[in-house]
Each structure stands twice: as structure tokens, then as C-alpha cells.
Amino acid sequence: xxxxxxxxxxxxxxxxxxxxxxxxxxxxxxxxxxxxxxxxxxxxxxxxxxxxxxxxxxxxxxxxxxxxxxxxxxxxxxxxxxxxxxxxxxxxxxxxxxxxxxxxxxxxxxxxxxxxxxxxxxxxxxxxxxxxxxxxxxxxxxxxxxxxxxxxxxxxxxxxxxxxxxxxxxxxxxxxxxxxxxxxxxxxxxxxxxxxxxxxxxxxxxxxxxxxxxxxxxxxxxxxxxxxxxxxxxxxxxxxxxxxxxxxxxxxxxxxxxxxxxxxxxxxxxxxxxxxxxxxxxxxxxxxxxxxxxxxxxxxxxxxxxxxxxxxxxxxxxxxxxxxxxxxxxxxxxxxxxxxxxxxxxxxxxxxxxxxxxxxxxxxxxxxxxxxxxxxxxxxxxxxxxxxxxxxxxxxxxxxxxxxxxxxxxxxxxxxxxxxxxxxxxxxxxxxxxxxxxxxxxxxxxxxxxxxxxxxxxxxxxxxxxxxxxxxxxxxxxxxxxxxxxxxxxxxxxxxxxxxxxxxxxxxxxxxxxxxxxxxxxxxxxxxxxxxxxxxxxxxxxxxxxxxxxxxxx
Numbered sequence: 001x002x003x004x005x006x007x008x009x010x011x012x013x014x015x016x017x018x019x020x021x022x023x024x025x026x027x028x029x030x031x032x033x034x035x036x037x038x039x040x041x042x043x044x045x046x047x048x049x050x051x052x053x054x055x056x057x058x059x060x061x062x063x064x065x066x067x068x069x070x071x072x073x074x075x076x077x078x079x080x081x082x083x084x085x086x087x088x089x090x091x092x093x094x095x096x097x098x099x100x101x102x103x104x105x106x107x108x109x110x111x112x113x114x115x116x117x118x119x120x121x122x123x124x125x126x127x128x129x130x131x132x133x134x135x136x137x138x139x140x141x142x143x144x145x146x147x148x149x150x151x152x153x154x155x156x157x158x159x160x161x162x163x164x165x166x167x168x169x170x171x172x173x174x175x176x177x178x179x180x181x182x183x184x185x186x187x188x189x190x191x192x193x194x195x196x197x198x199x200x201x202x203x204x205x206x207x208x209x210x211x212x213x214x215x216x217x218x219x220x221x222x223x224x225x226x227x228x229x230x231x232x233x234x235x236x237x238x239x240x241x242x243x244x245x246x247x248x249x250x251x252x253x254x255x256x257x258x259x260x261x262x263x264x265x266x267x268x269x270x271x272x273x274x275x276x277x278x279x280x281x282x283x284x285x286x287x288x289x290x291x292x293x294x295x296x297x298x299x300x301x302x303x304x305x306x307x308x309x310x311x312x313x314x315x316x317x318x319x320x321x322x323x324x325x326x327x328x329x330x331x332x333x334x335x336x337x338x339x340x341x342x343x344x345x346x347x348x349x350x351x352x353x354x355x356x357x358x359x360x361x362x363x364x365x366x367x368x369x370x371x372x373x374x375x376x377x378x379x380x381x382x383x384x385x386x387x388x389x390x391x392x393x394x395x396x397x398x399x400x401x402x403x404x405x406x407x408x409x410x411x412x413x414x415x416x417x418x419x420x421x422x423x424x425x426x427x428x429x430x431x432x433x434x435x436x437x438x439x440x441x442x443x444x445x446x447x448x449x450x451x452x453x454x455x456x457x458x459x460x461x462x463x464x465x466x467x468x469x470x471x472x473x474x475x476x477x478x479x480x481x482x483x484x485x486x487x488x489x490x491x492x493x494x495x496x497x498x499x500x501x502x503x504x505x506x507x508x509x510x511x512x513x514x515x516x517x518x519x520x521x522x523x524x525x526x527x528x529x530x531x532x533x534x535x536x537x538x539x540x541x542x543x544x545x546x547x548x549x550x551x552x553x554x
Contacts, residue, residue, distance in 0.1 A: 001168070001176050001236075001245040059505060060117055062124040062281075063496030064108050065293055065489070066090065066131025066210045068153070069315060071104050073111035074492045075124060078500060080300075080511040084115030085489060094148035097137045097213060104214045105277050112280030123282040127218065127270070128499030129211040129289050130296040130491045133231035134184050136212070138193065138204035143216060147200030150189045157188035160195065164188065164249065175329035176246070178230060178237045178339040180404075185233035190250030201251055211289050212258055217277065218287050219268035224258040227291035230340040235260075237326070237340045263345040264288060264501045286502040290495035291343040294318040294351065299343045300494030301459040301485040302510030306347055309447075309455035309480070311440050312490075313462030317357035319440055321447040321455060322347040328450065335446045336405030343498065350450060352405035352443040356398040356414075357436050358464055363400075363414075364432045368425045377467070380429060384469040387430035390476065390522050391530045394418045394427065395538050396435035403539075406446035411543040417534070433470050434527075437477035438535040444478070454480065459513060461485040469519070476522035477531060483513040 058077040065072040072087045088107045091099035108127075117123060134152035137145050150156065161181045164173060173181050182188070186207065193201040206222050216222045229235040229242070234250065234257070236243045242254045261267060266286035275281045290296050298310030298320050306324045311317070326339050326348050337352045361380060370379050395417040402410035419428065448454045458480050464470050465484050475482040487493055490511065497508040518524055 001172065001243050059125040059503060060115065060122060061496035061499055061503070061505075062108060062112065062127045063290075063492040063494070063499070064104055064127065064129050064131075064214065065296075065492035065495060066100070066104055066129070066214065067293065067314075067491075068092065068132050068135075068151070071107045071131075072489050072492045073104075073107040074489055074496060075111050075115035075117065076493055076496050078497065078505060078508045080487065080493055080497065080508070082487075082489070082493065083117070084111045084113070085492075086110030086114060092135070092149070092151045094150070094154075097145045097149045100149065100210065101213050101217045105217060109278045109280060112278065115280075118280050123280060124285060124496075125503035125505065126266075126496075126499035127281070127285060127287045128495030128497070129214055129287065130291060130293045130495040131211045133209070133228055133292045134186055136186055136189075136207055136209040138200055139206050139208050139222070140203050141205040143222075146203040147193055147197050150186075152184045154189075155183050156196075157185070157192040158183035160191035161185065161188035164191065168246075168249070171330055171333055173233060173246075174333040174338075176236055176238070176243060177233045178326070179233040180333060180336055180338055180408075181233065185231070187233040187246060187250050190234075190252055194251040204252075204256060206256055206258055207252075208258065215267045215287050215289055218270050218274035218281075220271050220274070221268040222258050223261050223267045223289065225261050225263065225289040225291050226341055226345065227295050227343055228289065229257075229260045231292065232257075240341070261289060263291075263343065264498060266502045286499065288495075288499040288502050290498035293491040294320060294353075295343040295349060296494040296498065297461055297490035298349075298459065300487075300490045300497060300511050301461045301513060302483075303459050304342075304344065304347070304510070306451075307453065307456040308459065309444055309457065310459045310461065311444070311474070313357050313436075313460065313464045315358045315362075316353060316355045317436065317440060317462075318351055318353040319443040319447065321350045321444065321451060323350060323451045324348065332450055334407075335450070336403075336408035337447060337450065343494075350447045352447060354398065354404065354436075354439055354443070356400055356439070357462075359400070360396075360398050360432055360436060361429075361464070364429055368428070381467050381469070383426045383429040384433060384467065387426040387469075388521070390430055390473060391434055391527050392423070392427050392431045393530060393534070394423060394431035394434075395530070395534050396431050397539055398432075398435040398439050405443055407540070409543055412539070413543070415538075417538055430469075430473075433467075433473050434477070434530075435535075437474045437527075438531050439539075440474070441477050441479075441531060442536070442539070444480075457481045457483055459483050459485060460516075461487075461490045463488050469521075471516055472519040472522050473527075475516050476518035476524045476527045479528070482516050484516045485511055485513045487511055 075084045137149040138147045270285040303310040310320045397415040399412040403412040
């Protein structure tokens with residue numbers, strides 16, 4: 001096991017530096033949060049407008065995003081224009097490996113059908129895959145599961161993660177892999193399989209992550225990319241290879257882990273069998289595993305060089321800062337911040353996250369009695385519009401099940417401070433949105449301290465940007481220039497664009513973003529004061545252990 005760069009390597013002499021709570025997205029099978037575009041009641045969504053551009057003369061590309069709650073597919077051209085799109089719910093039960101693949105391929109087929117390519121006698125030039133990290137399944141030599149599909153959110157492996165910390169040390173694990181030890185890490189899951197399902201581990205020929213499963217269905221080849229490998233806690237992020245000593249702790253060797261492709265390197269071509277499962281695909285089309293969804297979305301939005309910061313909002317929220325070198329591992333671990341190589345392999349990234357973004361807004365909507373369904377996010381948006389001037393002065397501690405970053409604290413719980421009888425539903429809704437902005441700023445500041453410089457700008461992406469006021473609150477709370485990406489399928493589009501070089505096409509430019517400033521109802525100076533004098537003191541106070549989410553007034 002290695003805890004730093006090899007002597008003489010490009011990063012030797014640099015500091016080397018946990019895992020953000022939302023690394024794979026939100027909890028499986030939860031309601032669509034009020035900040036996200038709603039899905040139709042039938043479980044499928046086609047989003048290509050009737051006048052979608054034909055892309056004639058421009059090689060089309062396909063992208064597939066396997067999220068924790070939804071699978072999204074797009075067909076687009078190199079400037080990011082979407083010709084066809086579709087989505088379906090994500091099957092994530094422990095016996096759902098085959099269902100997950102079927103849903104993913106079906107969603108891709110739906111998007112291809114909506115794109116109109118078949119009518120024009122065309123097909124995608126390449127397919128890119130992205131999605132949640134950590135989730136995976138053991139497969140035998142024929143590709144059949146030997147054990148359960150283990151989601152990143154599955155608590156199995158917690159005891160084994162604690163044992164790894166006792167035997168190896170949290171700093172050593174984090175220093176080598178960039179991952180904060182927890183049950184979500186596949187290394188902990190492999191240890192659980194060794195302890196509880198030894199036959200499943202014995203029969204395992206290869207471990208396949210969610211995106212790897214789909215790539216195998218299309219190409220017949222099992223492989224992965226570095227951004228997924230480095231989330232396993234069994235991959236040396238400095239030497240960019242599987243760590244033999246760590247794998248041995250889980251009873252595995254490198255031959256039972258998928259080979260790691262370089263950024264943009266295809267897993268293989270679509271086979272005749274793969275093409276038969278996805279009408280509109282042609283045999284021979286290269287398939288690329290583009291990487292972890294938060295990183296792929298950030299890359300698509302333009303976070304490609306050191307100093308860029310991407311705030312990826314969804315059910316959960318991840319803040320990603322790019323740097324030229326890895327962070328100091330001990331300091332990063334203390335803040336609960338993970339790190340690794342970016343999706344294009346050029347920069348390092350630091351990542352911190354929270355599970356309480358769209359999920360927090362959804363909790364608020366439930367509390368306020370907003371009916372579920374496709375109109376819920378509009379009702380929540382109407383509350384925000386009617387909330388009056390911000391900031392509210394109400395401080396929400398946005399933690400459902402502890403805080404992972406900064407200053408990890410498993411005892412933090414949801415709490416309200418300063419809510420008075422004059423604060424109605426609209427003010428509470430605005431306070432919840434403010435809390436997500438304060439928390440994101442705190443995560444970004446912790447990363448800036450590790451990098452040693454503030455970010456040049458913030459790139460905001462994800463479903464909640466569709467709420468007119470939410471991004472304006474972000475612009476008022478954050479001290480750095482804010483640029484918003486309107487495309488809410490950024491990971492799927494980014495996966496398609498990252499696959500372009502595999503088809504002999506040039507690397508595409510970032511998707512267009514818009515500079516956003518606070519609105520007339522947001523006062524940046526007052527927001528800065530509330531963040532400094534109220535939010536930070538509240539969340540830094542020692543927490544009282546609690547059995548679950550709670551609300552309190554102080």
C-alpha cells in the first residue's frame with residue numbers, strides 16, 4: 001500500500017491528501033425532490049422538443065447516466081445540443097443487477113428512438129457511460145451475479161470499514177486512495193462478502209460497477225475507468241493502479257478487478273448482441289466509461305483546470321474543486337474531503353458533499369403538506385417567490401444523518417434556529433434553500449484552504465437550478481463569480497462528449513453557461529453576515545447524539 005507519490009513521479013514532493021456523502025447521488029427509490037424537474041407518472045420521460053435540431057452533418061453521440069434514483073440517456077451533437085432524451089427509474093434492489101442493465105439499455109433505446117437518427121439512416125458515433133460510484137456486484141466467468149448488487153448507500157460493510165481503520169489506519173487508507181473509510185467503499189463491501197457470503201466471493205471472477213455492467217452488456221468486455229476505480233478504496237490514486245496490499249485485505253487480487261482504461265479509451269466496440277438489445281446502435285461503435293457522474297457533469301460545465309469549482313446539485317450535493325496537486329492527506333481527512341484524478345486525467349479534484357440538498361427541500365415540502373406529483377416543484381418555487389427579502393435570519397442545520405464534510409460529525413441532525421411565529425411556510429422554504437447555500441459555501445471554503453487559493457469561479461449545475469430563486473440565493477451567499485449551466489442532464493451529455501475522441505472526433509468545448517448575479521430580493525452583505533455570525537457558530541457547536549432527524553428552536 002502506498003501513501004504518497006512515487007519518488008520521481010510528477011507529483012513527488014507535493015502534498016497528497018473521506019468520501020463525500022452524495023458521491024453517488026441520492027438514496028435509491030426516494031421521491032423526486034422538489035428542486036428537480038418532475039418525471040411523468042408512467043415512469044418514463046422523453047424530453048426532446050418537437051423542433052429539436054437534426055444535427056445533420058454533425059456526428060451524433062450517445063450518453064447514459066446511471067443515477068441512484070433515475071437513469072438518463074441523451075443523444076446529442078458535439079456542441080451539446082440534445083436531439084433526444086429519455087429517463088427511467090433506477091432499479092437498485094440487491095437482486096436487480098439484470099434489471100439495472102435492462103433499464104439502462106431500454107432508456108438508451110428510448111433516447112435513440114426520439115432522436116430521429118434511425119429515420120435519417122444514422123447512428124451514434126460513440127457511447128459514453130457515467131453514473132453513481134461505489135455501487136457494484138460480483139460476477140462469475142459468464143457474467144452472472146454470484147452475490148447481491150450492493151448499492152453505495154447499503155449499510156453492509158460498516159463493521160468491516162471500522163475494522164480496516166483499526167488495522168490499517170484511516171490516514172494510511174485515505175493517503176493512498178483519497179477515500180475516507182466508510183461502509184460505502186467497495187473494499188469494505190468485499191470484506192463483508194468475505195465474512196458473510198464467502199461462497200459469493202469465492203465464485204467471483206470480476207467485480208463490476210454499475211456503469212461497468214452496462215459496458216459489459218454492450219461490448220462483452222468488463223472494464224472500468226480510474227474515477228470509478230479510485231472510489232473503491234482499493235486503488236492507488238498516485239500510481240494509478242490497483243493496490244495489491246489493500247485488495248488482499250478483502251480477499252482479492254488484481255486479476256479479479258476490472259482493468260482500468262485511460263480517459264477516453266474505449267472498453268470495446270458494441271457487439272452484434274449488444275446492438276440487438278438497443279435498436280439504433282450499430283455493431284462496432286466504441287463504448288467509453290466516462291467516469292463518476294459528479295466529475296463528468298463538472299467537466300461538461302467547464303470545470304477543467306485548477307481553480308475551477310463545480311457545485312453539483314441534486315437530491316444530494318457535491319462541491320468539487322480542481323487543483324494541480326493532491327491535498328495534504330491528514331488535513332483533507334480531518335475535513336472529510338476526498339480527492340483523486342479528474343475525469344480527463346489532467347487535474348486533481350477535491351470533493352465534499354452532503355445528502356441534504358434537493359432531499360432537504362423535499363422534506364420541507366412534506367412538512368408543509370405540498371402534494372407529491374409533477375406540480376410539486378412549481379409550488380415550492382411559488383413559496384420561494386413569495387418569501388420576501390433574504391436572508392430570513394432563520395438558520396437550518398441541513399443534516400439528516402450526520403455531517404460528512406467539513407468537520408465530519410456523525411451526531412449532527414436536522415435543526416432549526418430562530419424560527420418565530422411570524423415565519424410562515426414561504427419563509428421556511430427560503431430558509432431551507434439558504435441552508436443548502438451556506439453548507440455549499442462552507443465545503444468550498446474548506447477545499448480552498450486545502451488548495452491554498454480561492455476558486456476563480458463557481459459553476460452551478462443540477463436539477464435545482466430550474467428553480468428561479470434558488471440559484472440567485474446561491475449567487476448572494478457565494479463570494480465568487482457564479483455561472484449557471486441550464487442543461488440539467490449534464491452528466492449524460494458530458495459522458496457523450498467525453499466519448500467523442502474514441503470516434504476520432506476532437507474533444508468538445510464546455511457547454512454554455514450564464515453568469516448569474518443576486519436578484520433584488522437577495523442582499524449579499526447581509527447573507528455574508530448571517531453565514532459568518534449565525535450559520536457557522538450553529539453548525540460548529542458540539543452536537544448532542546440523536547437517534548434521528550429532529551427539529552428544534554433556539
